[in-house]
Amino acid sequence: MKVLEVNQLDVQVKTTKLLEQITFSIDAGSVVALLGHNGAGKSTLMKTIMGIQEKSAGDIVVQEAYNQDIDFLNYKKQIAFIPEEPMLMSELTAMQHFQLYGKSYQLEEKELMARVERYVKGFELQDKLNEYPESLSKGMRQKVQIICAMLPDVPLLLIDEPFMGLDIYAVDFFEAMIEEKMKNGASILLTTHQLDRVKNLANQFIMLQEGKLLHKGQAQEFETITRRSGKR
Ligand SMILES: Nc1ncnc2c1ncn2[C@@H]1O[C@H](COP(=O)(O)OP(=O)(O)OP(=O)(O)O)[C@@H](O)[C@H]1O
Structure with missing residues (x-):
């Protein structure tokens, strides 16, 4: 295949x-x-x-x-994509990005939340979920972008x-x-x-x-x- x-x-x-x-x-x-x-x-x-x-x-x-x-x-x-430079939306918080990705790849809500929790913990972003991209460091933005792409099973x-x-x-x-x-x-x-x-x-x-x-x-x-x- x-x-x-x-x-x-x-x-x-x-x-x-x-x-x-x-x-x-x-x-x-x-x-x-x-x-x-x-x-x-x-x-x-x-x-x-x-x-x-x-x-x-x-x-x-x-x-x-x-x-x-x-x-x-x-x-x-x-397909899911992690670009070299994060391409986040300035009007959405980290959590809203995850929800948007979950929806667009039709991930079930409970599964989405379980994955978000695990990835956010692994990347030490727990206290950044309600932050907008402009108040995140470059590495943190990269982590948000990675989590978005890793959420769906593609x-x-x-x-x-x-x-x-x-x-x-x-x-x-x-x-x-x-x-x-x-x-x-x-x-x-x-x-x-x-x-x-x-x-x-x-x-x-x-x-x-x-x-x-x-x-x-x-x-x-x-x-x-x-x-x-x-x-x-
Ligand atoms: N939109 C564009 N318009 C014109 N030239 C472009 C455009 N995007 C990329 N290029 C050119 O295309 C070539 C390939 O760029 P690309 O970013 O794909 O390289 P790369 O292999 O990813 O490099 P790097 O290892 O530096 O990330 C470069 O010469 C670049 O200047």
């Missing part, structure tokens, strides 16, 4: 090609690291999968059933730079959350520059270079990739 299929994807803004002929798929139960230097196109690819960035050509299908161009509402319900999770801006306790808790999602059968596509951190999580990788897919392979090749990309 393919959770995500990206076929011959092009993204162009004005005359600049940001992504060119990107083709890959993600099998159910896989964790795929999306690698590449700054500006390679990783965030652009994630935003395009989410429908935030418009594509100029190609197809994106999730669960072998929902085509982004044909059935966007049902397509979107299969087959595909997109995570852009998972550990950026989080303290070490939050990183540990988030890593455990990701592992739990994996055990429950979710597939995950994550971008990172911290290869060491995701070495144990990811089983495959995709490497982008200047908007093109340079290489895809198994996690065992990480060592070679680390040396080639000059990053650790």
